[in-house]
Amino acid sequence: MTCFVRPRLANGPAGDSTLLLDFAFGRRAVLFDLGDLAQLAPREILRVSDVFVSHLHMDHFAGFDRLLRVKLHGDGTVRMVGPPGLADAVAAKLAAYRWNLLGPDSGSFAIEAMDWTENGFETASLFRAREAFRRREIAPPSLPTGCLLAEPGFQVEGATLDHGIACLAFALQETLRVNVHKARLDEMGLGVGPWLTAAKALVRAGAGVETPVEGPRGEVLPLSALIAGGVLVAAPGQRVAYVTDSGWTEANRTRILALAKGADMLFIEAGFLDADRAVANGRHHLTAAQAGRLAREAGARRAVPHHFSARYEGRGEELVAEFEAAYRRSGEA
Ligand SMILES: [Zn+2]
Numbered sequence: 001m002t003c004f005v006r007p008r009l010a011n012g013p014a015g016d017s018t019l020l021l022d023f024a025f026g027r028r029a030v031l032f033d034l035g036d037l038a039q040l041a042p043r044e045i046l047r048v049s050d051v052f053v054s055h056l057h058m059d060h061f062a063g064f065d066r067l068l069r070v071k072l073h074g075d076g077t078v079r080m081v082g083p084p085g086l087a088d089a090v091a092a093k094l095a096a097y098r099w100n101l102l103g104p105d106s107g108s109f110a111i112e113a114m115d116w117t118e119n120g121f122e123t124a125s126l127f128r129a130r131e132a133f134r135r136r137e138i139a140p141p142s143l144p145t146g147c148l149l150a151e152p153g154f155q156v157e158g159a160t161l162d163h164g165i166a167c168l169a170f171a172l173q174e175t176l177r178v179n180v181h182k183a184r185l186d187e188m189g190l191g192v193g194p195w196l197t198a199a200k201a202l203v204r205a206g207a208g209v210e211t212p213v214e215g216p217r218g219e220v221l222p223l224s225a226l227i228a229g230g231v232l233v234a235a236p237g238q239r240v241a242y243v244t245d246s247g248w249t250e251a252n253r254t255r256i257l258a259l260a261k262g263a264d265m266l267f268i269e270a271g272f273l274d275a276d277r278a279v280a281n282g283r284h285h286l287t288a289a290q291a292g293r294l295a296r297e298a299g300a301r302r303a304v305p306h307h308f309s310a311r312y313e314g315r316g317e318e319l320v321a322e323f324e325a326a327y328r329r330s331g332e333a
Contacts, residue, residue, distance in 0.1 A: 004154070004174045004238045005030070007265055010039050014308040014316055016059045017244050019267055020044060021172055025197065030156070032170050032242040032267075037063035045070040050149060052156060053082035054244050055167040056089050064093050068111075072129065075108040081148050081158075083166040087113040087125040091135050099132035106130045114140055116148055116168070118160050152205055154237070159255040163245040163284040171259050174237025178203045184230040191216040199223065203232055241300070243268040243291075244307055247284035253294065260298035268295055270305030270323045273312070285309075288319045292326025303327050 010018040016035025022044065023029060029047040033054050037045060045067060054060050071078060080090060090113040110128040114121050121140030127133040143149075148170070149156040157171045178200040185192065199213045202223055209224035226232045241263040246252045260266045270288035272280035280287045286294070288305060295303035305323040308316055 004177070005172060005240060007240050007267065009267065009304070009306055011036055013270075013304070013306040013320075014310075014313070015039075016062065017054070017269075017307050018063060019242050019306075021240060022047070030172065032172075033060045033244065034063040034067065035059050035061075037066040042070050046074065048078060049076070050156070051078060051080045052148060052158070052168070052170050053080060053086055054169065054242075055083055055163060055165055056085055057245070060244070061089065064090070068093070071109055073107050073109070077108075077110045077112055079149070080111060080113045081116050081156075082114075083160070083168055084115045084117060084122055086115050087123050089113075090127065091125065094127055094133045099129075102129050102132045104130055112138070116158060117166075118146065118158075120145070152201075157259065159259045161243070161246040161252045161255060162249055163247060167245045169241070169243040169246070169256060169259050171239055171241040171263065173239050176204045177235045177237045179233045179235060181230055181233060188225075188229050188231060190231070199226060199232060203227070203234055239263045239265075241266045241268075241298075243294075245269060245284065246286055248281060248286055248290050256294050257298050260294070260300055263298065263300045264302065266295050266298060266300035266303045267306055268303060269307035270319055271307050271309045273318060274322055276311075288322035289326045292323040292329075295323075295327045296329065 005021040005023050008020045010020050017033040018035040019032040020040060021030040027047055028049050029044060031048055031051045034051055080086060090111060106129045110126060112124060112126050114124040124138045124140035126136045126138045146157050147155055148158045154172060154174045157173060159169045161167045161169055180196055193216045195214055195216055202211055207223060209222065209227060211223045212220045213223055215221055241260040243256050243260065268291045269286050270291035271285045272287045274287050274289040277287050291305055305320060308319050312319060
């Protein structure tokens with residue numbers, strides 16, 4: 001299956017939490033969490049349009065400066081969504097620097113920072129480089145319950161977990177997957193090209209079957225010809241879920257299972273060995289075995305443990321082994 005997004009832990013399973021979701025098409029990327037970004041290439045950071053911050057512990061937010069440094073003199077807006085306090089945190093970060101060299105001739109770079117709860121957006125602030133990052137309050141978006149971002153091709157859903165403080169978990173859901181069957185394309189004498197991207201977008205947007213599509217040589221054919229001919233086949237969209245710092249509580253488990261249900265890929269924190277469960281509990285974290293069990297119960301097709309505690313440096317295989325044992329087990333963990 002061709003992936004809609006290519007998810008990659010920027011720092012591997014043991015470093016700061018940061019998941020880069022690089023879009024297969026469109027020169028765009030989304031970040032789940034904003035830990036150390038040193039391992040990302042500037043061209044990857046430049047593609048980032050949206051950042052979803054789970055909580056404001058340093059290992060999830062310290063990458064803000066790198067993001068700002070790389071994007072500062074460019075154009076476009078970065079949207080940032082996090083738990084209550086996110087917009088204040090962005091304002092505080094920006095207040096650390098002097099911006100007297102910015103002005104009306106600066107690039108159009110801007111940051112929108114929004115505080116989100118399960119009841120919706122609480123606040124939204126806009127910081128524009130041309131205004132020396134003076135804070136403006138703006139109207140927050142109004143989206144369906146549980147939704148942090150909605151676009152024609154995908155949406156990002158969220159849930160609030162208890163980590164001693166509020167910690168958000170995220171899932172990127174592709175709206176509808178549209179696959180191209182190359183053999184059928186050949187049978188119809190049609191070549192590949194940008195026209196196919198446009199045709200797929202029409203199907204995803206729910207266009208009527210009589211909608212005209214311009215083929216590779218400029219010929220016009222109805223969308224129905226491509227669907228009936230088996231060239232374009234729609235299927236449920238890909239789902240990538242991300243869960244980090246979370247205590248092992250009933251409420252957290254319920255929310256994690258709902259968010260990660262049937263995920264094609266689940267990234268879930270597995271910071272501690274089960275022998276150190278008491279330490280994990282005290283810090284509101286999951287153990288590897290608990291994470292593996294949740295991944296199995298959610299029915300995740302692939303599950304990747306991450307956020308290993310520094311106390312296990314060089315012992316990552318032990319965490320992976322405990323995680324895998326619980327994930328693969330058919331009975332109770
Ligand atoms: Zn934390």
